[in-house]
Amino acid sequence: MSKLEILLLSQVDETLCNGDRICENVCPTGAIKVTEKKARVDENRCLACMKCLDACPENAVTLVLRSEPLEVGIDPSTVDQERLRELCAKANLDPEESICLCNGILAKEVAAAVLEGAETPEDVALMTGVRAGCAMWCTTPVLRVLKANAVEVVLPKGYRMYDIEPTVWDIPEEVAEKYPEYFLQEDAELSRKGTLETFASVVVGRRKQ
Amino acid sequence: MINQAIRPPELVPSVYARELLPRVAVSPRFVSLNVRELFSDIPERIYWQGGDLSLVRKATENALANVSMEKIQPDDTVNILCCEHSFIIMEGEPYAEIIRTTRDVVKERTGCENIRLRIGVGVGFHEAEELVEHYRFDEYFDGKTSGVVPLDKGIPIETEIGTLYGVAKAYDADKIIHVHYDDPREVYLHRYIDRGLKPFGMGYARFETRSVFHANFGNRSGNFIPRAIFNSPFVQEKYAFSCIQMSSPAGITGVEADNDARLLNRRLILSALRSYGKVLRLINAIDECIVILDGGKWPWYIHAGGITSGNLFKAPMDFLDLRVGSSENEIGSAFNPAIKAVVVNNAWKQAFWDIELRAPTIMVGKHEPPFFGVKQIVTAEDLEAAIDFAVRISETDKIIVFDGSFGHINLSPSMAEFMLKKAPEIAREVDEELLPMWLKQRGIDPETIPETM
Numbered sequence: 073m074s075k076l077e078i079l080l081l082s083q084v085d086e087t088l089c090n091g092d093r094i095c096e097n098v099c100p101t102g103a104i105k106v107t108e109k110k111a112r113v114d115e116n117r118c119l120a121c122m123k124c125l126d127a128c129p130e131n132a133v134t135l136v137l138r139s140e141p142l143e144v145g146i147d148p149s150t151v152d153q154e155r156l157r158e159l160c161a162k163a164n165l166d167p168e169e170s171i172c173l174c175n176g177i178l179a180k181e182v183a184a185a186v187l188e189g190a191e192t193p194e195d196v197a198l199m200t201g202v203r204a205g206c207a208m209w210c211t212t213p214v215l216r217v218l219k220a221n222a223v224e225v226v227l228p229k230g231y232r233m234y235d236i237e238p239t240v241w242d243i244p245e246e247v248a249e250k251y252p253e254y255f256l257q258e259d260a261e262l263s264r265k266g267t268l269e270t271f272a273s274v275v276v277g278r279r280k281q
Numbered sequence: 282m283i284n285q286a287i288r289p290p291e292l293v294p295s296v297y298a299r300e301l302l303p304r305v306a307v308s309p310r311f312v313s314l315n316v317r318e319l320f321s322d323i324p325e326r327i328y329w330q331g332g333d334l335s336l337v338r339k340a341t342e343n344a345l346a347n348v349s350m351e352k353i354q355p356d357d358t359v360n361i362l363c364c365e366h367s368f369i370i371m372e373g374e375p376y377a378e379i380i381r382t383t384r385d386v387v388k389e390r391t392g393c394e395n396i397r398l399r400i401g402v403g404v405g406f407h408e409a410e411e412l413v414e415h416y417r418f419d420e421y422f423d424g425k426t427s428g429v430v431p432l433d434k435g436i437p438i439e440t441e442i443g444t445l446y447g448v449a450k451a452y453d454a455d456k457i458i459h460v461h462y463d464d465p466r467e468v469y470l471h472r473y474i475d476r477g478l479k480p481f482g483m484g485y486a487r488f489e490t491r492s493v494f495h496a497n498f499g500n501r502s503g504n505f506i507p508r509a510i511f512n513s514p515f516v517q518e519k520y521a522f523s524c525i526q527m528s529s530p531a532g533i534t535g536v537e538a539d540n541d542a543r544l545l546n547r548r549l550i551l552s553a554l555r556s557y558g559k560v561l562r563l564i565n566a567i568d569e570c571i572v573i574l575d576g577g578k579w580p581w582y583i584h585a586g587g588i589t590s591g592n593l594f595k596a597p598m599d600f601l602d603l604r605v606g607s608s609e610n611e612i613g614s615a616f617n618p619a620i621k622a623v624v625v626n627n628a629w630k631q632a633f634w635d636i637e638l639r640a641p642t643i644m645v646g647k648h649e650p651p652f653f654g655v656k657q658i659v660t661a662e663d664l665e666a667a668i669d670f671a672v673r674i675s676e677t678d679k680i681i682v683f684d685g686s687f688g689h690i691n692l693s694p695s696m697a698e699f700m701l702k703k704a705p706e707i708a709r710e711v712d713e714e715l716l717p718m719w720l721k722q723r724g725i726d727p728e729t730i731p732e733t734m
Contacts, residue, residue, distance in 0.1 A: 097432070097434075098432045123432065126405055126406045126407065127406045127430075127432065166608075169608065169610050169611065169614075170610055170611075170613070170614035171496060171610055173610075173613045173614055176614075176638055206403075206404055206488075207431075207432075207488050207492070208431060208488050208491040208492055208495060209492055209495045209496050209609075209610065209613060210492065210496070211488060211489055211492035211496075212489065212492040212493055212496045212497045213492075213496050213497075213610075216497075231433075231434045231435055233489065234435055234437075234446050234487065234489050236444065236445065236446065236489040236490065236492075236493055237443050237444070238440075238442045238443040238444075238445065238493055238497060238506075238509075239493075239497040239498070240497060240498040240499055240502050242442075242443075243442060244442075247441055247442060251505060251508070253474060253723070253724065254474065254475075254501060254502045254504055254505040254508070255499065255501040255502050255603070255606060256498075256502045256505060258499075258501075258502075258606055259498060259499025259500070259501055259502035259606055259608075260499070260502070262499055262606050262607060262608065
């Protein structure tokens with residue numbers, strides 16, 4: 073189980089904020105919102121991922137130390153293990169698979185969050201810490217786990233996240249046969265239904281917890 | 282063959298960088314190995330840091346002379362698409378010159394005036410701004426420059442496998458020109474399957490698309506994502522031609538350009554496997570080491586002998602061998618057990634991509650924490666103290682310095698001796714076994730691919 077201690081917090085200088093909502097569109101947890109033309113931060117949702125700070129063209133966002141760290145993380149052993157395995161398998165994930173490389177968060181943690189009631193990508197981010205790093209690996213596995221649990225994913229207005237579907241397991245046979253150089257069928261079999269026992273995992277071993 | 286350590290390229294200033302520290306190569310602990318003395322068939326360079334950029338301009342002009350520009354009309358808007366990662370190669374000067382030359386040639390041959398620059402970046406919103414300022418691109422492009430950030434507003438692209446998302450700013454022109462590069466950065470991800478097209482699924486793409494590449498496909502099959510996007514009617518309507526900076530571990534070797542991106546990709550792969558294969562295998566053969574990071578980029582992307590640090594951080598396997606398959610997540614979370622400690626001198630600080638969770642990590646100077654992992658990093662007062670500590674806890678004095686170097690590797694004497702001993706066997710293995718296999722796996726017959734280099 074990965075427990076993240078969030079030591080920092082985004083803070084908005086309202087004299088610089090122009091209310092352009094860019095920060096809203098890049099925040100993985102919905103922690104920052106514009107009300108009355110000024111961005112405001114919900115301290116209980118801010119993972120200090122710095123995306124708002126980085127994206128703000130007015131440099132209106134800074135990071136400050138929290139008075140008390142915000143602890144983020146979920147213990148996957150607290151949920152029904154059979155349901156957890158089933159959910160991961162349905163999403164074509166190995167429960168032990170690391171899906172957020174920045175923060176070392178495993179598929180089973182995301183699955184546990186969904187089984188514990190997460191209904192949006194923002195909920196999952198807040199419960200586990202995924203998407204607080206680069207978001208370029210973990211985004212689609214989160215969507216897959218939510219959908220595997222029959223959650224109708226409702227995304228916020230704007231461009232915070234687009235729903236996206238393609239997976240290697242859904243490639244039409246004629247497309248796979250047309251492009252053999254990409255090993256589409258072979259790779260689909262390697263990681264189907266949550267069983268990853270591949271050359272790489274044998275040679276390298278799984279990450280230490 | 283063992284020489285004095287060589288001063289690496291200068292660091293381009295950045296808000297993402299740590300406070301600048303003295304470079305590691307000035308320490309008397311280190312020596313260097315010339316990559317062409319390790320492997321004599323590494324192609325010679327036309328440009329090395331601080332060299333004559335007119336040679337790069339000439340090579341670009343020659344390459345573009347064979348390209349059709351009929352698709353570009355005088356009243357078109359044209360986006361030159363490029364990626365930030367190549368700007369780390371020898372201070373980015375050769376890549377910037379290729380971009381400038383491409384703009385000049387297009388303007389001269391087509392009469393088109395409205396040529397803009399779009400820089401795809403990995404993470405940060407300020408990366409492109411910094412590059413525009415440093416290379417004075419705003420003057421060259423009349424202020425028509427912009428970053429392409431994975432969190433920027435997207436645009437749907439219909440492909441053979443469904444809807445994927447590009448970054449809208451990359452495609453906000455009538456025509457696009459793809460200016461790319463060939464080094465083996467992240468070979469564990471692109472596998473030299475479609476290196477030439479990768480930015481269409483990564484550098485020019487929204488983060489959801491990048492996640493599809495990484496997590497919804499396997500390590501080999503993910504490379505279909507850029508191809509699917511490139512093949513889409515949306516992109517094909519805009520695409521004019523590609524221009525590629527070619528390199529070897531020695532430095533910049535030339536420029537290639539073509540309207541046929543697929544053919545160009547095959548020439549790129551052939552050249553890269555020949556140029557980089559041996560040094561990649563040598564880096565992967567390291568049995569134990571301390572890594573020192575001393576460059577101006579994210580910790581995974583700093584070169585030594587033309588090879589990025591990520592290629593050592595990942596597993597010691599041969600990622601050029603396409604029989605090796607896995608999920609991308611599995612590859613992504615792999616960490617080379619040969620790395621016993623990491624010393625961070627100069628590097629970008631925003632995200633350490635969990636290196637500090639995998640190996641003892643010592644930061645030189647004051648603590649400049651990333652968001653997480655703060656507790657896993659220790660600090661040392663200066664570089665020498667950091668190295669002493671790293672040697673003590675790792676029980677090895679084999680050290681490799683990733684400092685942006687091409688042409689040579691700065692390293693400790695014991696690592697130099699290790700590499701010198703390993704190189705002949707690696708050269709034989711690559712020449713006789715691996716290179717023929719790598720090429721065959723990619724369906725590349727050197728005899729049938731026109732080489733213009």
